[in-house]
Amino acid sequence: MSPESPIVVLDSGLGGLTVVRELRNSLPQEDILYFGDTARLPYGTKTAHTVSGFIRQIITYLLPSDPKHVVIACNTATALALPQVRAAFPGLAISGVVEPGAKAAVVAAGSKQVPTIGVIATEATIRSKAYERAIHRRRNHARIVLRPTPLLVPMIEEGRHPGDPLVRLALEQYLKSMIQHGLDVLVLGCTHYPIFKGVIQKMVGGAVAVIDSARQCADDVAARLGEAGMLRGTTGAEPTVESVESAARGILRCFVTDDPDRFQRLAPRFLGVEIAAPALVPPEELYGPERKAGWRIRLPA
Amino acid sequence: MSPESPIVVLDSGLGGLTVVRELRNSLPQEDILYFGDTARLPYGTKTAHTVSGFIRQIITYLLPSDPKHVVIACNTATALALPQVRAAFPGLAISGVVEPGAKAAVVAAGSKQVPTIGVIATEATIRSKAYERAIHRRRNHARIVLRPTPLLVPMIEEGRHPGDPLVRLALEQYLKSMIQHGLDVLVLGCTHYPIFKGVIQKMVGGAVAVIDSARQCADDVAARLGEAGMLRGTTGAEPTVESVESAARGILRCFVTDDPDRFQRLAPRFLGVEIAAPALVPPEELYGPERKAGWRIRLPA
Numbered sequence: 001m002s003p004e005s006p007i008v009v010l011d012s013g014l015g016g017l018t019v020v021r022e023l024r025n026s027l028p029q030e031d032i033l034y035f036g037d038t039a040r041l042p043y044g045t046k047t048a049h050t051v052s053g054f055i056r057q058i059i060t061y062l063l064p065s066d067p068k069h070v071v072i073a074c075n076t077a078t079a080l081a082l083p084q085v086r087a088a089f090p091g092l093a094i095s096g097v098v099e100p101g102a103k104a105a106v107v108a109a110g111s112k113q114v115p116t117i118g119v120i121a122t123e124a125t126i127r128s129k130a131y132e133r134a135i136h137r138r139r140n141h142a143r144i145v146l147r148p149t150p151l152l153v154p155m156i157e158e159g160r161h162p163g164d165p166l167v168r169l170a171l172e173q174y175l176k177s178m179i180q181h182g183l184d185v186l187v188l189g190c191t192h193y194p195i196f197k198g199v200i201q202k203m204v205g206g207a208v209a210v211i212d213s214a215r216q217c218a219d220d221v222a223a224r225l226g227e228a229g230m231l232r233g234t235t236g237a238e239p240t241v242e243s244v245e246s247a248a249r250g251i252l253r254c255f256v257t258d259d260p261d262r263f264q265r266l267a268p269r270f271l272g273v274e275i276a277a278p279a280l281v282p283p284e285e286l287y288g289p290e291r292k293a294g295w296r297i298r299l300p301a
Numbered sequence: 302m303s304p305e306s307p308i309v310v311l312d313s314g315l316g317g318l319t320v321v322r323e324l325r326n327s328l329p330q331e332d333i334l335y336f337g338d339t340a341r342l343p344y345g346t347k348t349a350h351t352v353s354g355f356i357r358q359i360i361t362y363l364l365p366s367d368p369k370h371v372v373i374a375c376n377t378a379t380a381l382a383l384p385q386v387r388a389a390f391p392g393l394a395i396s397g398v399v400e401p402g403a404k405a406a407v408v409a410a411g412s413k414q415v416p417t418i419g420v421i422a423t424e425a426t427i428r429s430k431a432y433e434r435a436i437h438r439r440r441n442h443a444r445i446v447l448r449p450t451p452l453l454v455p456m457i458e459e460g461r462h463p464g465d466p467l468v469r470l471a472l473e474q475y476l477k478s479m480i481q482h483g484l485d486v487l488v489l490g491c492t493h494y495p496i497f498k499g500v501i502q503k504m505v506g507g508a509v510a511v512i513d514s515a516r517q518c519a520d521d522v523a524a525r526l527g528e529a530g531m532l533r534g535t536t537g538a539e540p541t542v543e544s545v546e547s548a549a550r551g552i553l554r555c556f557v558t559d560d561p562d563r564f565q566r567l568a569p570r571f572l573g574v575e576i577a578a579p580a581l582v583p584p585e586e587l588y589g590p591e592r593k594a595g596w597r598i599r600l601p602a
Contacts, residue, residue: 039351040341045458050340050559053585151467154455157346166452166474169467258351284354287588 003232005068006031006250007221010058012041014157014263015191016073017270019097020252022218023071024271027225029232031250033065039257039283042153043076044122044190051124052081056088057286062255063089068230071221072096075189075213076122079130093224097191098125100220101213102134105185108209109142116143118178121189123148131189145181149174149190156192157266162199171196175203187211195269254278257286304533306369307332307551308522311359313342315458315564316492317374318571320398321553323519324372325572328526330533332551334366340558340584343454344377345423345491352425353382357389358587363556369531372522373397376490376514377423380431394525398492399426401521402514403435406486409510410443417444419479422490424449432490446482450475450491457493458567463500472497476504488512496570555579558587 007023009016013036020034035058037043043051055077059070070092072078072085078096086094109115119131126148135142151170160167178186186204188194191214201210225231232250252275256263260278267275308324310317314337321335336359338344344352356378360371371393373379373386379397387395410416420432427449436443452471461468479487487505489495492515502511526532533551553576557564561579568576 039347041346045342045560045563046340047560050583053583150459151452151455154452158451166467166470169470173467259346259348262346282351282354284588287585 001066001068003230005066006033008062008067008070009034009073010055011074012037012043014266014270017267018191018194018214019071019073019217021271022215026218026222029250032252033062034254035062036256036263038259038263043074044124046124048080051077052084055081055085059089061286069221069225070094073191076124079125079128095220095224097213097217098130098134100216101187101211102131104211104216105135105187106138108185108211112184114141114143115184116145116181118145118183118186119189120147120149123150125189145178147174147178153192156195162196171200171203179204183208185209185211188213255281257281257283302367302369304531306367307334309363309368309371310335310374311356312375313338313344315567315571318568319492319495319515320372320374320518322572323516327519327523330551333553334363335555336363337557337564339560339564344375345425347425349381352378353385356382356386360390362587370522370526371395374492377425380426380429396521396525398514398518399431399435401517402488402512403432405512405517406436406488407439409486409512413485415442415444416485417446417482419446419484419487420490421448421450424451426490446479448475448479454493457496463497472501472504480505484509486510486512489514556582558582558584
């Protein structure tokens with residue numbers, strides 16, 4: 001791999017596009033391959049064994065693209081499977097969304113002696129205790145309030161907007177007891193949730209720091225690539241026709257395991273811009289002997 | 302196969318247990334194998350190609366049990382995949398939930414010249430037009446009002462009860478425009494929805510016939526088995542120790558592709574009684590060469 005290699009971003013479906021959005025803001029020159037496992041989504045109610053298997057299949061499938069970094073842009077998959085996935089691909093740089101979010105939460109908690117940090121996320125992320133561990137590793141004395149909020153993803157995927165009365169009522173129900181605890185920080189522990197960040201910030205009040213794990217994750221990737229000398233355009237290599245053409249803006253190429261049309265239709269809500277039609281990779285191509293020889297590395301224009 | 306063979310009931314997850322509940326009421330002597338595809342649920346946002354593939358894998362897996370009937374107890378899977386699945390297993394009796402629900406809706410519409418029939422279901426079921434076709438095949442002149450209601454399944458799986466304000470608001474939003482159309486009949490086109498039948502009936506008013514597709518599906522299975530002479534206890538065969546022991550109540554055995562604990566915990570809400578721990582069949586066992594030799598036919602006690 002080289003600085004010219006792509007960044008691979010994985011998610012169960014659409015949510016990880018909020019990470020891509022942030023990556024494209026901070027690292028516009030990078031090529032990104034995005035894989036949304038839409039045939040098997042959501043991951044939020046599934047077990048570590050199952051989710052870890054799905055993620056390893058997807059990485060194996062995209063390995064021929066020689067990625068310089070793999071981002072698990074899904075809190076559930078990060079929380080349940082990051083260590084197993086790293087162990088399965090030694091030598092491959094893999095990062096997730098939980099650590100950067102936890103780190104930002106601790107920074108935002110500032111100097112308060114025992115800050116109260118809330119986390120909203122899927123059922124599986126909460127059950128995994130990944131945020132608890134990641135926060136406590138950095139701050140022993142933090143009170144952590146966790147709340148699974150399983151309806152937010154289907155509400156966002158249904159296309160509901162933050163002003164919808166049903167969204168407001170669901171958020172009120174979910175956040176009420178957290179607010180009563182006197183939050184200092186609230187972590188949005190799912191890459192879908194930035195869509196509702198504005199209304200959540202209003203509900204918890206301006207004094208509470210609301211941490212967007214998608215944003216933190218993208219910053220973390222940029223820092224890791226910088227440290228490794230792997231940012232595109234930072235080498236002294238001779239420019240090729242290709243590198244010159246793509247200097248201004250890297251390519252985004254999406255893969256899904258089901259329903260490319262639906263993905264393409266809903267993507268702009270998460271990404272902020274339209275996307276080209278995603279490539280379809282049916283799940284059977286990810287299993288054993290039916291597994292395809294591997295994805296062809298050359299990106300279409 | 303024989304009248305002693307089991308009935309196989311398939312669903313994406315828990316919803317199909319409402320069909321099992323009705324089957325156990327009307328045909329208590331039957332053995333039932335239930336398969337919930339919890340690693341890949343829900344099916345309601347996925348395509349016909351993907352869902353049809355999942356269902357064919359599951360039937361293949363359970364074929365060694367020599368089923369006398371296969372029930373696709375999931376409206377989405379029935380709507381998207383029943384013809385393809387039937388074509389893939391000639392000679393196997395396979396039925397679904399859409400036709401029985403549509404038939405009951407037309408009967409309930411009675412003699413009204415142009416009845417208004419509403420259907421609530423998942424996004425995929427609505428998009429498939431399966432209910433429209435099934436109703437119009439029986440009654441040319443019916444006005445059909447369709448509404449995807451994608452939040453109801455996650456609300457039920459979150460354990461929310463019909464009296465929850467969020468459930469009421471969601472139902473009000475979904476049903477409002479349907480009620481304004483002047484409904485005569487409302488079909489609950491998802492096997493999860495019977496859980497909310499009471500509150501839905503109240504909202505639409507007592508004059509509207511609310512059709513429970515789980516109930517209709519079970520009645521349909523009983524009728525088909527009766528016609529085929531395949532009801533248990535209807536043959537003149539010599540009773541064995543086993544058949545005598547199980548005469549009063551058939552066995553229910555559950556299989557899931559992920560998280561047997563969660564399934565076992567949530568099952569009573571749908572089934573009305575507790576279940577034994579389900580067997581875990583990870584999805585990789587359903588694919589190609591890793592496919593297991595087949596499920597051993599003898600049922601544990």
